[in-house]
Amino acid sequence: MKFAVLAFPGSNCEMDLYNAIKDIIKEDVELVSYKNDSLAGFDAVLIPGGFSYGDYLRSGAIARFSPIIPALQEFAKSGKPVLGICNGFQILTEAGVLPGSLQKNVSAKFICKDETLVVNNDHSIFSSEYQKGQLITLPIAHGDGNYYADQETLKDLVANDQIVFKYTNNPNGSVDNIAGIVNKQGNVLGMMPHPERAVEDILGSSDGKGVFQSIVKHIKSRGVIYE
Amino acid sequence: MNKVAEQTQTEATPEQIRDHKLYLSMGLTDHEYDLIKDDVLHRLPNYTEVGLFSGMWSEHCSYKNSKPVLKKFFTKGKHVVKGPGEGAGIIDIGDNQGVVFKAESHNHPSAVEPFQGATTGIGGILRDIFSMGARPIANLDSLRFSAPKTDSDKYFIQQIVAGISAYGNCIGVPTVGGDTAFDDAYEHNPLVNVMCVGLMDLDKIEVGAAAGVGNSIIYVGAKTGRDGINGASFASFQFDSEHESQRSAVQVGDPFTEKLVMEACLDVINNHSDALVGIQDMGAAGLVSSSAEMGSKAGGNGMVLDLDLVPQREVGMSAFELMLSESQERMLLCVKAGQEDEVLKVFADHGVDAVVIGHVTEGHQYQLRQHGEVVADVPVDSLASQAPVYHRKSAVPEHLRDAEPKQYQPQIANPTETLKQMLDQLTIASKEDIYETYDTQVQTNTVVAPGSDAAVVRVRHHDKALAITTDVNGRYLYLNPRVGGQMAVAEAARNIVASGAVPLGITDCLNFGNPEKPDQFYELDQAVMGMSEACEKFEAPVISGNVSLNNEYDNVPIYPTPMVGMVGLIKGLDHVTTQDFKQAGDLVYVVGKTGDGFNGSQIQKMQTGNISGQLFDFDLDYELKIQQLITKAIQANLLNSAHDISEGGLITAIAESTFGNQLGVSLSGSLSVNQFFSETQSRFLVSMPRESQAQFEQIAGSQAELLGKVTADNHLFVQATDGYFDIDVDAAFNIWKGALQCRLK
Numbered sequence: 001m002k003f004a005v006l007a008f009p010g011s012n013c014e015m016d017l018y019n020a021i022k023d024i025i026k027e028d029v030e031l032v033s034y035k036n037d038s039l040a041g042f043d044a045v046l047i048p049g050g051f052s053y054g055d056y057l058r059s060g061a062i063a064r065f066s067p068i069i070p071a072l073q074e075f076a077k078s079g080k081p082v083l084g085i086c087n088g089f090q091i092l093t094e095a096g097v098l099p100g101s102l103q104k105n106v107s108a109k110f111i112c113k114d115e116t117l118v119v120n121n122d123h124s125i126f127s128s129e130y131q132k133g134q135l136i137t138l139p140i141a142h143g144d145g146n147y148y149a150d151q152e153t154l155k156d157l158v159a160n161d162q163i164v165f166k167y168t169n170n171p172n173g174s175v176d177n178i179a180g181i182v183n184k185q186g187n188v189l190g191m192m193p194h195p196e197r198a199v200e201d202i203l204g205s206s207d208g209k210g211v212f213q214s215i216v217k218h219i220k221s222r223g224v225i226y227e
Numbered sequence: 228m229n230k231v232a233e234q235t236q237t238e239a240t241p242e243q244i245r246d247h248k249l250y251l252s253m254g255l256t257d258h259e260y261d262l263i264k265d266d267v268l269h270r271l272p273n274y275t276e277v278g279l280f281s282g283m284w285s286e287h288c289s290y291k292n293s294k295p296v297l298k299k300f301f302t303k304g305k306h307v308v309k310g311p312g313e314g315a316g317i318i319d320i321g322d323n324q325g326v327v328f329k330a331e332s333h334n335h336p337s338a339v340e341p342f343q344g345a346t347t348g349i350g351g352i353l354r355d356i357f358s359m360g361a362r363p364i365a366n367l368d369s370l371r372f373s374a375p376k377t378d379s380d381k382y383f384i385q386q387i388v389a390g391i392s393a394y395g396n397c398i399g400v401p402t403v404g405g406d407t408a409f410d411d412a413y414e415h416n417p418l419v420n421v422m423c424v425g426l427m428d429l430d431k432i433e434v435g436a437a438a439g440v441g442n443s444i445i446y447v448g449a450k451t452g453r454d455g456i457n458g459a460s461f462a463s464f465q466f467d468s469e470h471e472s473q474r475s476a477v478q479v480g481d482p483f484t485e486k487l488v489m490e491a492c493l494d495v496i497n498n499h500s501d502a503l504v505g506i507q508d509m510g511a512a513g514l515v516s517s518s519a520e521m522g523s524k525a526g527g528n529g530m531v532l533d534l535d536l537v538p539q540r541e542v543g544m545s546a547f548e549l550m551l552s553e554s555q556e557r558m559l560l561c562v563k564a565g566q567e568d569e570v571l572k573v574f575a576d577h578g579v580d581a582v583v584i585g586h587v588t589e590g591h592q593y594q595l596r597q598h599g600e601v602v603a604d605v606p607v608d609s610l611a612s613q614a615p616v617y618h619r620k621s622a623v624p625e626h627l628r629d630a631e632p633k634q635y636q637p638q639i640a641n642p643t644e645t646l647k648q649m650l651d652q653l654t655i656a657s658k659e660d661i662y663e664t665y666d667t668q669v670q671t672n673t674v675v676a677p678g679s680d681a682a683v684v685r686v687r688h689h690d691k692a693l694a695i696t697t698d699v700n701g702r703y704l705y706l707n708p709r710v711g712g713q714m715a716v717a718e719a720a721r722n723i724v725a726s727g728a729v730p731l732g733i734t735d736c737l738n739f740g741n742p743e744k745p746d747q748f749y750e751l752d753q754a755v756m757g758m759s760e761a762c763e764k765f766e767a768p769v770i771s772g773n774v775s776l777n778n779e780y781d782n783v784p785i786y787p788t789p790m791v792g793m794v795g796l797i798k799g800l801d802h803v804t805t806q807d808f809k810q811a812g813d814l815v816y817v818v819g820k821t822g823d824g825f826n827g828s829q830i831q832k833m834q835t836g837n838i839s840g841q842l843f844d845f846d847l848d849y850e851l852k853i854q855q856l857i858t859k860a861i862q863a864n865l866l867n868s869a870h871d872i873s874e875g876g877l878i879t880a881i882a883e884s885t886f887g888n889q890l891g892v893s894l895s896g897s898l899s900v901n902q903f904f905s906e907t908q909s910r911f912l913v914s915m916p917r918e919s920q921a922q923f924e925q926i927a928g929s930q931a932e933l934l935g936k937v938t939a940d941n942h943l944f945v946q947a948t949d950g951y952f953d954i955d956v957d958a959a960f961n962i963w964k965g966a967l968q969c970r971l972k
Contacts, residue, residue: 009578010483012399016671019687049669051397054483110392110664141396141666197668202685202800204676 001219002028004042006072006088008063009034012050013086013196020196021046025212034066043219044081045072047088049141049194059102059144060090069095081125081215082188086142089180089190098183098190099157100149106173110143114204115193116168117179121161124182125218126189129210136207138193140171145192147174147181160184165191238545241271253281259615267609275595275603278547279610282512283519286776289614292742293774296752301759304732304768308429314355314508315425316770317432318731320796322689325429327361330369330422330697330792332736332775336478337390337419341383345390345419346480347455350555352423353398354508357489358558360432360496361425364670365684366395368405368421369697369736369790370661373414374653374970381971387419390480392664397482398489402665403673404682406697408874409653410832412705415780420736420773422792424695426686431496438525441564442504444518444532444585447574448488448557451514452540454478455553484556484579491577492558495570502566509557515550515610517559518585519593523611525561530607532585534597546595546602561587621752622745630706631840635825638834642900642950645830646878647962649904652833655875656966678887679805680722680871683797692803694728694795700874701786702827707842708750708787711827712757714908717850719793720765721871724854725911727802727861728795730767733758735791737774740784750787751776758789764847765854767793804861806870806880807887808914811939813867815894816923816931817877819853819910821902829874830904843907850909852930857911859926865919872910878903878945878952880912885943885956886963894935895946903947 003021007014014031021029032039039045052063063069076082076097084092092098105111114137122132130136149157154176157163165180172192180191195208239249250260255277263272263280272280286292302310308317308325315329333348349366356363368391375381395402400423455478495503505525509517514537522530534549544552560581562570567583574581588594593607606613639645649655662677674692675683681696698719704711720730735758740747762769778785797803808815825831826840860866872880877898885892896903914937915923924931934945943959945952 010397010486012397012486012669016669019671050399051483051486054397054481054486056483109389110396110666112396112666112668113663139668141668143396194668197671200671202674203668203671 001043001216002030002041004030004032004039004045006045006047006068007031007033008052008066010050010052010054011048011087013048013194017046017048017196020199021212024199024209025216027216032068034063034068037067037071039071039075044215045075047084047091049086049088052087052091059087060094063091064094073097076188079185079187081218083126083211083215084190085194085196086192089192090144092188092190097188098181099153100147102144103146103148104144105146111171112141113139115140115171117165117193118168120166121164124164124186124189126182126211126214127164128217129214135168137198137205138195138208139197140193142192145172145174147178149175157181164189165193238274238547241273244274244277245271250277250281253277254285255281259284262615268605273603275546275550276605278551279515279603279605282515282551283610284614285512286774287511288516290774291614292617292619292776293737293751294616295618296755299755299759300769301763302768302770304766306731307768307770309432310768310770311772314358316732316734317359318770319429323429324686325427326693326731326794327356327359327425327427328422328734328792328794329355329771330420330734330736330790331355331773332738333419333421334416334738334775334778337387338416341386342390343479345387346394346482347478347555348419348421349391349394350480350482350485351508351510352421353400353485353489354510354558356423356425357492358506358508359425359427361427362493363400363423363425364672365424365682365695366400366402366421367682367695367697367792368402369418370405370407371413371418371701371788372409373411374409383417384971387417388661388664394480394482396666398486399669401667401669401673402662403667403684404677404695404697407658407661410701410786412701412786416778416785418738418785418788420738420790422697422734424693424794431500438504438528438587439563440528440587440589442587443562443564443567443583444530445560445562445567445570445581446537446557446584447560447581448579449481449484449554450538450540450580451544451549451552451554453544453548453552456548456551478553478555480555487577487579488556488558491574491579494577495573499570499573502563502570504561504563506558506560509559511553513551513553519607519610521559521561522593522607529588529590529592529594530585531588531594531596534595536582536584538580538582546597550595619742619748620745621749623749624746633840634823634843635831635840637825637830637901637904639900642947642952643954646882646952646954647959648833649829649875649879650882650959650963651966652829653967653970654829655879657964658967659964660968660971674803675726675805679726681726683726683803685800690799692797692800694723694726694797696722697790697792698722699788699790701788702832702838703842704750704754704787704789706827706838706840708753709757710842710845712754712789713761713847714845715789715791716758716761716765717847717908718871718873719791720767720854721911723793723795724857725804725806725869725871727804728797729858730765730793730795732768732770733762733791733793734770735772735789737772738778738785738788738790739776740779741777747784754787754789758791761847764851801864802861804866804869806884807868808884808890808937809867809888811890811937813914813916813937814920815892815912815914815934815936817896817910817912817934818857818927818931821877821898821905821910822907823902824905824907828904828906845908853909853911856927856930857913860923863922865923866913866915868914870912872912874906876904876906877910877912881945882943882959882963884912886960889941889956891938891940891942891956892935893938893944896932896934898947900947900950903945
């Protein structure tokens with residue numbers, strides 16, 4: 001199977017994702033420029049962290065107008081897996097692919113540290129390698145990670161089991177301790193913590209591998225070649 | 228209104244400059260002006276030309292006061308690929324790879340506008356690294372503040388940290404370490420020193436030279452505005468309470484543009500090296516500095532620049548302003564004639580502005596044209612390599628004459644209470660509140676993040692890693708600049724060794740007072756000699772550096788503070804070692820002899836509010852012997868932890884080593900309670916499994932003393948000869964962890 005890692009001007013985790021998929025998950029992966037207008041030939045799309053367009057105006061607000069975005073929206077609509085991490089999550093909410101939005105952390109400061117998450121949904125295509133209730137350690141590194149959704153949206157997220165990861169010690173003020181959510185169809189995950197930074201013990205944790213392994217398992221078990 | 232004409236009209240004539248000595252306000256002395264007029268140009272320089280010389284002959288660009296001192300540095304070594312002189316130095320680490328590093332100070336801008344001062348410091352040092360063709364892989368920050376007392380103090384600290392966070396995080400280079408210390412010596416003159424480390428393939432070295440008549444000079448990056456005009460001369464002034472604000476001399480950073488410029492430049496260097504002749508950062512003294520240095524280094528050619536072609540952010544900018552603006556995120560390239568389009572296309576693809584603004588010419592003249600006129604015409608070498616050099620007078624500072632040789636004796640009634648007080652000192656306390664706001668992990672190579680002795684960054688796809696640290700204790704240098712200089716390098720080396728590495732080399736930021744004052748010059752000169760002696764001893768040559776003089780406020784200088792940034796190589800990832808105790812039952816040793824090291828120590832400062840007396844003794848040979856012993860033990864895989872013993876002494880090191888994994892200790896030693904706070908150099912705290920004991924004791928011999936073992940009970944108990952320390956690790960941790968947060972609120 002083949003992953004696409006999108007790269008926007010100002011993205012800075014694209015190589016981390018690329019290396020994680022290539023060296024650790026050992027699947028095909030290709031960097032795809034924001035200037036492209038097609039995602040044909042890919043089985044899953046990863047949107048990296050960083051500061052696309054310097055996070056000027058609002059995190060993700062400018063990147064969502066990139067040429068690649070219509071193709072991404074189409075890709076998501078077709079049911080194929082899309083994972084947005086950190087700035088990738090912000091781009092997905094700005095592009096209307098995921099509900100809610102990400103505000104400045106309550107501390108008003110950038111925070112980089114390990115956080116313990118609890119797996120809230122273990123049957124999504126991004127979390128099937130975990131057990132519900134399992135505690136995992138993933139790093140966070142963001143200034144705008146405070147997830148917000150209005151009460152009605154939140155009710156939907158809970159009712160549809162869309163909340164995949166929650167913080168056990170909410171670092172940024174996110175509503176309902178939300179660290180990651182999927183869309184209603186379940187094929188698009190946005191999360192603030194960085195699973196690609198936790199795929200090797202020497203870097204402190206391998207707990208993030210499960211996210212990518214879940215995607216691979218999903219694609220391979222379906223035995224479907226999209227197109 | 229025609230703004231250009233208006234601007235030109237306000238510029239002084241050459242005669243007015245001479246008659247009213249207008250050059251003085253630009254930082255040139257009478258002697259320097261006469262030199263330009265009589266020896267270089269043989270005519271009166273115009274306003275633009277005086278500006279060019281004031282920028283290029285500033286201490287910041289020319290090192291005119293420090294050059295004779297810098298020559299004393301030990302710079303040799305068989306692995307040195309490039310020593311001081313280029314933007315940054317390079318050391319060979321095998322496998323066709325080079326590690327590139329340099330440090331830079333941004334003290335003056337940060338004292339005026341803390342946020343932007345800090346951001347632009349990072350931007351500048353990054354450009355120095357990637358202009359060598361290296362990808363930046365790590366940043367470190369060495370900060371000195373006064374203990375925050377007023378809201379303004381807190382604001383400055385928070386804004387400097389916020390600036391580092393904002394720029395460093397956005398650019399995608401991890402901030403993996405650094406050091407922060409607090410002393411009132413840095414009131415009104417904080418130190419903001421940033422170090423950047425890059426990695427490159429050795430077959431892709433780029434140098435900042437422009438050679439070959441007809442080759443094009445290409446301007447790359449952000450447009451030029453009126454920010455930071457003549458900042459290099461500004462940085463070479465000193466502050467006082469009469470002249471509070473020089474905000475226009477501070478630049479504004481845009482990390483997003485920097486990121487684009489960096490990626491585009493690395494693309495050109497890596498994939499279009501055939502077309503590229505030279506590349507240089509537009510840093511201090513902006514366009515004039517980068518172009519004149521590029522022209523001068525090439526040798527034998529001149530250069531002509533058409534200022535009308537320079538991308539401009541504001542209308543009506545004069546030649547003076549264009550040449551001396553320090554607008555950020557700009558680079559200058561020299562590209563072979565005929566291959567300009569190939570390079571311009573790369574920049575266009577990356578969304579970065581790039582434009583040909585001039586050419587390399589026959590002859591030796593550096594010529595600027597604007598609006599169809601020649602506005603400056605000077606010999607290119609006169610700007611760059613012919614700046615005057617001063618041999619300043621040196622005199623022993625008054626506080627060093629008749630200094631008391633007897634060591635201070637701490638007054639300790641209750642050892643545990645004194646330990647608690649020590650852990651609450653800002654210099655000792657956890658800096659997590661600072662480094663938590665830095666992205667320490669992006670690029671996913673950070674093996675040891677901030678909080679241990681040195682940061683460790685692995686070299687991907689190789690079984691090796693780099694250990695990186697910054698260090699200096701200005702108090703030691705204040706009491707003895709020469710020995711303090713040795714100690715600065717030695718402590719950096721101890722940090723490197725404790726993390727499992729062998730020192731490769733150093734960079735530095737020499738933060739000192741006014742070199743025209745003999746006692747200040749003495750400190751600079753002695754410190755450099757001391758540092759150099761230590762560098763030679765550890766075979767860690769100086770490969771790059773930066774000088775920041777005139778760090779004074781109301782004529783009171785800071786402590787002499789030559790920041791040492793050291794890089795070491797870890798051959799084998801299984802040698803990576805951290806300071807934290809790892810498991811209950813491990814044996815704990817102190818390695819290296821403890822004496823009465825109290826003059827200049829944290830406990831002297833804590834108990835008397837001051838430091839005084841003669842600095843305690845230090846022996847470089849002994850230091851090396853102890854370091855080599857630790858390296859041997861680590862490479863034999865005997866140790867589970869190793870920690871350099873520094874400020875706050877052995878008891879502080881013990882407490883720090885319990886924090887990471889919340890383990891306890893039950894120890895007893897042959898030292899007095901006082902000696903547990905001694906800052907005698909050349910010591911490590913190590914722990915190891917019982918199986919290592921015999922082999923370790925064979926290596927260490929009489930240099931190691933077994934103190935006891937690590938316990939699982941979260942309790943610190945340490946018996947001294949005349950008392951004991953007894954505290955829950957949690958309680959100690961909370962004091963240490965909370966001190967800075969509490970003081971910054």
